[in-house]
Amino acid sequence: MSQTTADALPDPRYAGARERPPTGTTGPWGWARANLFGSWWSTAVTLLLGYLILRFAVSFFLWAVINAVWTVPYSPQGVANTAVCQNAKGIGACWAVIADKYRLILLGRYPYAQQWRPALCVLLFIALYGVSAMRRFWRKELALIWLGTLVAVGVLMWGGVLGMPLVTEDQWGGLPITLILATLGLACAFPLSVLVALGRRSTNLPAVKMLCVLYVELVRGVPLVAVLFMANVMFPLFMPNGVNIDKLLRTQVAFILFTGAYLAEVVRGGLQALPKGQAEAADALGLSYWKKTGLIILPQALRLVIPPLVNTFIGSFKDTSLVLIIGLFDLLTMGTVALSDPPWQSFSTEVYLTLAVIYFVFCFAMSKYSRGLERELGRAHRR
Amino acid sequence: MSGTTADPRMAGTRTVPKKALRFSWSDPRFRAIFWQIVIVGIVALIVWYLIGNTNRNLAARHIATGFAFLGRVAGIPIGESLIAYNPAVDTFGRALVIGILNTLKVAVIGVVLATILGTLVGIGRLSSNWLLAKITAVYVETLRDIPLVLQLLFWYALLEALPAPRQALNIGNVIYLCNRGIRLPELIWESAHTWALLAFLAGVVGTFLWNRHARQRQEATGRRPAVWPVALLLLIALPLVVWGALGAPTEVEIPVLRGFNFQGGATISPEFFTLLTGLVLYTATYIAEIVRSGIQAVALGQWEAGGALGLSRGVVLRRVVLPQALRVIVPPMTSQYLNLAKNSSLAIYIGYQDVMSIANTTLNQTGQAIEGIAYIMAVYLTVSLSISLFMNWYNARIALVER
Numbered sequence: 195m196s197q198t199t200a201d202a203l204p205d206p207r208y209a210g211a212r213e214r215p216p217t218g219t220t221g222p223w224g225w226a227r228a229n230l231f232g233s234w235w236s237t238a239v240t241l242l243l244g245y246l247i248l249r250f251a252v253s254f255f256l257w258a259v260i261n262a263v264w265t266v267p268y269s270p271q272g273v274a275n276t277a278v279c280q281n282a283k284g285i286g287a288c289w290a291v292i293a294d295k296y297r298l299i300l301l302g303r304y305p306y307a308q309q310w311r312p313a314l315c316v317l318l319f320i321a322l323y324g325v326s327a328m329r330r331f332w333r334k335e336l337a338l339i340w341l342g343t344l345v346a347v348g349v350l351m352w353g354g355v356l357g358m359p360l361v362t363e364d365q366w367g368g369l370p371i372t373l374i375l376a377t378l379g380l381a382c383a384f385p386l387s388v389l390v391a392l393g394r395r396s397t398n399l400p401a402v403k404m405l406c407v408l409y410v411e412l413v414r415g416v417p418l419v420a421v422l423f424m425a426n427v428m429f430p431l432f433m434p435n436g437v438n439i440d441k442l443l444r445t446q447v448a449f450i451l452f453t454g455a456y457l458a459e460v461v462r463g464g465l466q467a468l469p470k471g472q473a474e475a476a477d478a479l480g481l482s483y484w485k486k487t488g489l490i491i492l493p494q495a496l497r498l499v500i501p502p503l504v505n506t507f508i509g510s511f512k513d514t515s516l517v518l519i520i521g522l523f524d525l526l527t528m529g530t531v532a533l534s535d536p537p538w539q540s541f542s543t544e545v546y547l548t549l550a551v552i553y554f555v556f557c558f559a560m561s562k563y564s565r566g567l568e569r570e571l572g573r574a575h576r577r
Numbered sequence: 578m579s580g581t582t583a584d585p586r587m588a589g590t591r592t593v594p595k596k597a598l599r600f601s602w603s604d605p606r607f608r609a610i611f612w613q614i615v616i617v618g619i620v621a622l623i624v625w626y627l628i629g630n631t632n633r634n635l636a637a638r639h640i641a642t643g644f645a646f647l648g649r650v651a652g653i654p655i656g657e658s659l660i661a662y663n664p665a666v667d668t669f670g671r672a673l674v675i676g677i678l679n680t681l682k683v684a685v686i687g688v689v690l691a692t693i694l695g696t697l698v699g700i701g702r703l704s705s706n707w708l709l710a711k712i713t714a715v716y717v718e719t720l721r722d723i724p725l726v727l728q729l730l731f732w733y734a735l736l737e738a739l740p741a742p743r744q745a746l747n748i749g750n751v752i753y754l755c756n757r758g759i760r761l762p763e764l765i766w767e768s769a770h771t772w773a774l775l776a777f778l779a780g781v782v783g784t785f786l787w788n789r790h791a792r793q794r795q796e797a798t799g800r801r802p803a804v805w806p807v808a809l810l811l812l813i814a815l816p817l818v819v820w821g822a823l824g825a826p827t828e829v830e831i832p833v834l835r836g837f838n839f840q841g842g843a844t845i846s847p848e849f850f851t852l853l854t855g856l857v858l859y860t861a862t863y864i865a866e867i868v869r870s871g872i873q874a875v876a877l878g879q880w881e882a883g884g885a886l887g888l889s890r891g892v893v894l895r896r897v898v899l900p901q902a903l904r905v906i907v908p909p910m911t912s913q914y915l916n917l918a919k920n921s922s923l924a925i926y927i928g929y930q931d932v933m934s935i936a937n938t939t940l941n942q943t944g945q946a947i948e949g950i951a952y953i954m955a956v957y958l959t960v961s962l963s964i965s966l967f968m969n970w971y972n973a974r975i976a977l978v979e980r
Contacts, residue, residue, distance in 0.1 A: 247708075
């Protein structure tokens with residue numbers, strides 16, 4: 195019994211260890227002291243930055259929320275009367291421009307009654323990204339899912355079947371165009387890039403290797419704007435007389451060729467990272483080149499390159515905005531189209547900020563995912 | 578002598594009989610040659626077909642290929658140029674050279690500024706100050722996820738919304754911000770300045786030589802002569818003395834509002850300023866991440882080991898940590914510099930007249946599409962290749978030298 199009572203009593207030697215830590219090292223105040231006011235230098239930085247942030251945040255809040263104009267009256271002809279916005283210029287944002295133009299910006303000049311179709315396409319694309327992000331679906335069937343989605347998008351956008359009226363490409367616009375350019379670009383560039391990467395690594399086909407090197411280095415050496423120009427200016431020269439290929443298709447081809455060169459380097463990185471023993475083991479088993487590549491090399495190499503592949507996709511998603519220069523109606527171009535409407539001409543800040551938020555949401559989600567994946571794969575690799 | 582005789586164990590590997598090429602499907606070498614001929618043949622056929630089409634199209638449009646148009650009078654108005662240009666008399670060739678100079682101007686300044694800003698932000702993200710670390714993180718995460726074109730349009734719209742010259746924002750009565758650009762006071766250049774600049778360059782060479790001498794002394798005697806007083810003397814005092822001896826001219830031209838615009842002083846055009854700001858802010862986000870991961874790649878033990886040797890923190894940073902971090906930093910930095918140079922072609926979206934923009938105007942006016950595209954590709958490939966070569970040379974210099 196005496197044993198238990200002795201245990202229950204606090205040992206005087208350890209009394210200090212059970213005491214609370216000195217005040218000022220824990221809790222919010224202790225945290226602030228360690229992370230905001232650690233030294234005189236840190237304190238100065240905190241005070242200066244805190245002042246600037248507070249000033250900026252307050253003036254932004256005043257501009258974007260308190261003094262903002264959300265709606266404007268319309269004349270009987272449907273023309274917006276933006277006098278309220280003009281008066282508030284510099285003091286408050288004019289979000290009425292977004293309220294007036296959001297369908298034009300997001301979905302372009304698609305026939306108004308049919309706009310559920312491009313909207314559905316946007317949702318399909320987002321679902322496609324979501325499915326591709328799940329590791330459960332990283333198998334050969336994923337290619338079928340992509341193919342099915344792209345066909346569904348094509349049917350929805352063009353129509354002409356299932357009672358949907360036909361809508362030609364020149365009426366498409368907005369977010370669907372951005373997503374089509376990026377997604378179809380990746381879908382077609384991927385097989386191309388695998389072939390090019392394999393060709394670049396081949397040892398017994400020097401002529402093919404040279405062609406691949408030439409393609410990759412030439413394309414990577416020039417800016418995308420130049421490639422888009424080429425698609426717009428040179429392509430008509432290349433075609434036989436009378437053949438006129440649609441601008442969207444030409445741009446899409448330019449995108450595929452451009453993305454393909456960058457992806458080829460990504461895939462090559464994956465091929466190089468794979469231990470040589472894998473290929474040698476396959477050779478020892480007597481597998482043919484394509485069996486070795488298709489069954490042993492690629493399934494392992496492509497898994498390694500998924501994070502840089504997502505990064506390339508983010509890059510090409512952002513790059514779709516460059517089609518503004520050739521007048522293809524993607525999201526950014528639709529923003530400038532909305533701004534060309536006389537009443538709204540001087541409210542570019544509001545429109546550009548909205549576009550920036552849309553691009554940011556897509557790219558940030560993808561880059562967050564890619565970094566998480568990188569960490570996860572890296573951990574599996576280190577073990 | 579025994580060393581020169583062949584190792585009998587290796588004898589077998591040297592006597593693989595060289596088989597003659599058989600014209601049979603079961604010979605891998607025959608198959609390789611066959612497939613190469615097929616693939617190269619297909620590519621050649623496509624190219625031949627396209628060239629044929631192009632020639633027919635050019636003939637139908639009465640466009641003569643060739644670079645003869647370079648000698649014709651351009652007639653393109655060019656807003657800003659580093660060399661004299663008059664649209665009424667100067668040729669397309671000169672206009673295209675101006676394009677190259679404008680691209681180089683924005684790319685070189687952009688690379689330097691982006692490196693400085695990116696390094697500061699990258700170090701800021703590792704700061705022990707929570708607010709600074711968070712702010713830099715928000716900056717990096719936001720700007721890298723918004724397309725550069727959109728950023729450029731946004732900054733350009735903001736600059737255009739600045740007041741007209743008459744109501745220009747005024748900083749200390751010498752710098753003016755208005756929708757026509759930024760007006761700065763300009764030093765009136767005299768020969769004294771040229772001489773001071775030459776003295777400064779001589780000082781750079783002198784400092785470099787003294788530094789080398791100091792290193793040799795250190796290796797010979799173990800004691801390092803101080804470098805900084807000599808550097809201070811040569812780099813600052815010497816040019817100042819030269820400048821002062823020649824009369825110390827300090828005449829500065831300050832921009833003055835006359836009528837509807839400013840007269841005198843130097844101008845930074847809104848287009849150049851927007852492009853430079855956009856490129857620097859965008860590329861710096863990537864550089865910051867590279868710098869951050871480079872610093873994090875160096876183990877903490879390196880700092881501690883340097884400290885244990887009695888080196889000061891600055892010396893540890895310069896002599897121990899930075900050389901190791903640079904090895905991680907330089908290769909991805911190269912591709913960021915390449916990206917910046919290529920992204921400078923976005924100038925065309927805001928009307929800064931670079932390679933892309935002037936080539937576009939030229940090919941619209943002359944119809945010389947192929948030559949225009951060839952010029953664009955040649956310029957960008959040369960720039961890309963030069964940056965790659967320089968950075969590869971630098972990378973080889975700082976690379977780990979192993980035995």
